[in-house]
Amino acid sequence: MLVEYIPLFLVIAFAIVFAFGTVFSSKIFGPQRPNPEKLSTYESGVQPVGTTHERMSVKYYLVAMLFIIFDLEVIFVYPWAVQFKKLYLDPSVGTTAFYAMLIFLVVFEIGYLYVYKKGGFKWD
Amino acid sequence: MNLYDIIFYLFAIITIVSATFVVFTKNIVYAAYNLLLTLFGIAGLYVLLGADFIGIVQLIIYVGGILILILFGVMLTNKITDVPIKSGVLQVIPASIGVGMLAGILILIVTNISWRNMELTVPESTIGSLGMLLMNEYILIFELLGMLLLIALIGAANIARK
Amino acid sequence: MIPIEHYLFLSSFMFVTGVVGVITRRNAIVVFMSIELMLNSANLVFVTFSSYLGNVTGQLVVFFVMAVAAAEAAVGLAIIIAIFRNKLTVNLDEINILKW
Numbered sequence: 001m002l003v004e005y006i007p008l009f010l011v012i013a014f015a016i017v018f019a020f021g022t023v024f025s026s027k028i029f030g031p032q033r034p035n036p037e038k039l040s041t042y043e044s045g046v047q048p049v050g051t052t053h054e055r056m057s058v059k060y061y062l063v064a065m066l067f068i069i070f071d072l073e074v075i076f077v078y079p080w081a082v083q084f085k086k087l088y089l090d091p092s093v094g095t096t097a098f099y100a101m102l103i104f105l106v107v108f109e110i111g112y113l114y115v116y117k118k119g120g121f122k123w124d
Numbered sequence: 125m126n127l128y129d130i131i132f133y134l135f136a137i138i139t140i141v142s143a144t145f146v147v148f149t150k151n152i153v154y155a156a157y158n159l160l161l162t163l164f165g166i167a168g169l170y171v172l173l174g175a176d177f178i179g180i181v182q183l184i185i186y187v188g189g190i191l192i193l194i195l196f197g198v199m200l201t202n203k204i205t206d207v208p209i210k211s212g213v214l215q216v217i218p219a220s221i222g223v224g225m226l227a228g229i230l231i232l233i234v235t236n237i238s239w240r241n242m243e244l245t246v247p248e249s250t251i252g253s254l255g256m257l258l259m260n261e262y263i264l265i266f267e268l269l270g271m272l273l274l275i276a277l278i279g280a281a282n283i284a285r286k
Numbered sequence: 287m288i289p290i291e292h293y294l295f296l297s298s299f300m301f302v303t304g305v306v307g308v309i310t311r312r313n314a315i316v317v318f319m320s321i322e323l324m325l326n327s328a329n330l331v332f333v334t335f336s337s338y339l340g341n342v343t344g345q346l347v348v349f350f351v352m353a354v355a356a357a358e359a360a361v362g363l364a365i366i367i368a369i370f371r372n373k374l375t376v377n378l379d380e381i382n383i384l385k386w
Contacts, residue, residue: 144303
């Protein structure tokens with residue numbers, strides 16, 4: 001059972017080795033002659049203004065929150081979609097599975113329309 | 125000590141160390157990133173237990189959703205320019221007494237019950253049987269969850285929009 | 287093969303760590319993260335017993351718990367942010383306007 005995951009582990013191992021390897025090999029092999037001009041944030045660009053630690057706008061939070069709720073909706077569709085044919089052919093379930101998912105999605109659409117009316121998808 | 129055991133202990137150590145850091149580090153941003161490692165370690169344990177679909181859902185919902193939300197919460201609620209992103213620790217002694225008792229009870233329960241006849245049985249694929257259960261016995265809970273998420277959507281949109 | 291006790295010890299440790307965080311930390315967001323740790327430890331026990339008993343129902347419960355946790359994260363963090371905009375703090379000791 002674990003054998004199926006060996007490609008996945010190989011990809012993870014390769015990603016870690018590649019990420020750390022490229023960062024540290026340039027540290028090890030590259031010449032290092034720093035001066036203040038080189039170490040500035042944008043070497044040939046504009047002068048940075050203020051700090052990087054600014055508080056973000058709450059608009060981003062609203063987008064993330066909408067993302068997570070609709071993400072969850074999609075997750076619930078996966079097991080239903082995988083089993084749909086079997087469920088349809090099962091005499092004890094039949095079309096119930098289809099209507100159950102339809103009700104679930106319609107309930108979500110109500111929330112979608114509410115947020116749309118409320119202006120949750122507008123950026124400004 | 126075969127490969128399975130080694131991978132289990134690897135994920136267990138990742139989970140334990142990063143869970144400790146989440147609670148005890150003074151910097152909230154470090155806590156959030158250690159929570160990422162904890163959730164990842166638990167997703168690995170789910171895969172080791174044969175719950176492949178739950179492992180993927182853990183990565184998508186927790187790491188891809190809830191953790192991002194928590195990081196946004198950290199960035200939105202800290203006056204970073206005024207005070208350092210820190211938070212203190214207090215009430216150490218009563219907390220350690222209560223928590224020590226809880227830990228003792230949990231350890232007693234785990235060690236005293238004989239978990240015999242318990243062998244790891246890994247099904248072929250869990251997503252199919254999950255779909256079957258979801259559409260047969262638990263169909264009402266499924267619809268109720270739809271309502272719950274609708275309420276969460278409306279409530280959070282209202283609170284965050286003001 | 288890993289005995290089931292190891293999984294249970296791991297999840298007990300995580301639960302106790304989460305309780306420590308909820309009791310000792312005063313930042314609302316850290317308390318929130320500790321609650322997520324406790325939820326995850328309970329989920330781990332569900333999946334462990336589900337796999338060791340060969341019954342998938344436990345995994346379905348974990349699925350439901352995750353859905354409720356996501357809804358809770360969306361609303362809870364929205365409440366924390368709303369409190370922060372009114373009181374300019376997320377320290378739980380200073381959020382005491384309900385106290386008589």
